[in-house]
Amino acid sequence: MEEILKVKQLSKSYHGNRAVTNLNLSVKKGMVLGLLGANGAGKSTSIECILGTKKPDSGFVTVLGKNPISDRKQLFQNVGVQFQEANYQREIKVDELCDETSAIYKNPKDWHNLLKQFGIIEKESCAVKDLSGGERQRLFIILALIPNPQIVFLDELTTGLDAKARKEVWKTLDNLKKNGLTIILTSHFMDEVEVLCDIICILKKGETVFYGTVNEAIAKSPYDKFEDAYLWFSDEEGRQDENI
Numbered sequence: 001m002e003e004i005l006k007v008k009q010l011s012k013s014y015h016g017n018r019a020v021t022n023l024n025l026s027v028k029k030g031m032v033l034g035l036l037g038a039n040g041a042g043k044s045t046s047i048e049c050i051l052g053t054k055k056p057d058s059g060f061v062t063v064l065g066k067n068p069i070s071d072r073k074q075l076f077q078n079v080g081v082q083f084q085e086a087n088y089q090r091e092i093k094v095d096e097l098c099d100e101t102s103a104i105y106k107n108p109k110d111w112h113n114l115l116k117q118f119g120i121i122e123k124e125s126c127a128v129k130d131l132s133g134g135e136r137q138r139l140f141i142i143l144a145l146i147p148n149p150q151i152v153f154l155d156e157l158t159t160g161l162d163a164k165a166r167k168e169v170w171k172t173l174d175n176l177k178k179n180g181l182t183i184i185l186t187s188h189f190m191d192e193v194e195v196l197c198d199i200i201c202i203l204k205k206g207e208t209v210f211y212g213t214v215n216e217a218i219a220k221s222p223y224d225k226f227e228d229a230y231l232w233f234s235d236e237e238g239r240q241d242e243n244i
């Protein structure tokens, strides 16, 4: 199977403090990778190095067989990125933002269909600023999918969505995955990770403390529920106890 993302021995420090140490990833076409870890574990830094918006201190990354820094222009057409807060004009409407985004890409997806799939077609002519948090979150996922990318990076996938909207997002992503889309996601919801991810990488203070499937994570932990296994690996459990 085609390798869509490869990361080898990637490390990155800020002012001498290690944020990511020796990260290794290998993601094949149509797979969903979950990059997990507590706040500050190094997820965003890893993703920024993968996208080429930050330069790693050492190691190498290939996305679709290309170098994210030197081949940025070519990759731009095939890589989708969901931002938590995109840069848009305050009064812009949903349809205008979708049109503007589509215009940048060579083979954009039909955004009307995406608005339908994600259940916000009736918001088409609303100003983005008037959307609810959950609707805006769905719009940002749609903007990441408009390029018709081969790989998409989704950050805190369903934060802010209600239970029904989350399940709908999962279903839509599962369909996209069946059509060959490769997905890299970060999430703090372990039910979501269990449903969507083929492979997970758990980071703790920048180090990879687990890499494998959800079932392997459970098997290697003293627990039989994934959420408990995750907390055990990531040490979020200990931190929570400290705060009680």
Ligand SMILES: Nc1ncnc2c1ncn2[C@@H]1O[C@H](COP(=O)(O)OP(=O)(O)OP(=O)(O)O)[C@@H](O)[C@H]1O
Pocket (backbone or CB within 6 Å): 014, 015, 018, 019, 037, 038, 039, 040, 041, 042, 043, 044, 045, 046
């Ligand atoms: N620009 C920066 N300058 C200095 N330190 C930084 C910078 N960005 C991140 N860090 C530090 O690097 C470490 C990893 O941060 P990062 O944002 O990658 O974590 P994260 O797992 O994405 O966290 P969160 O879940 O809170 O988004 C943290 O200790 C953070 O304080």
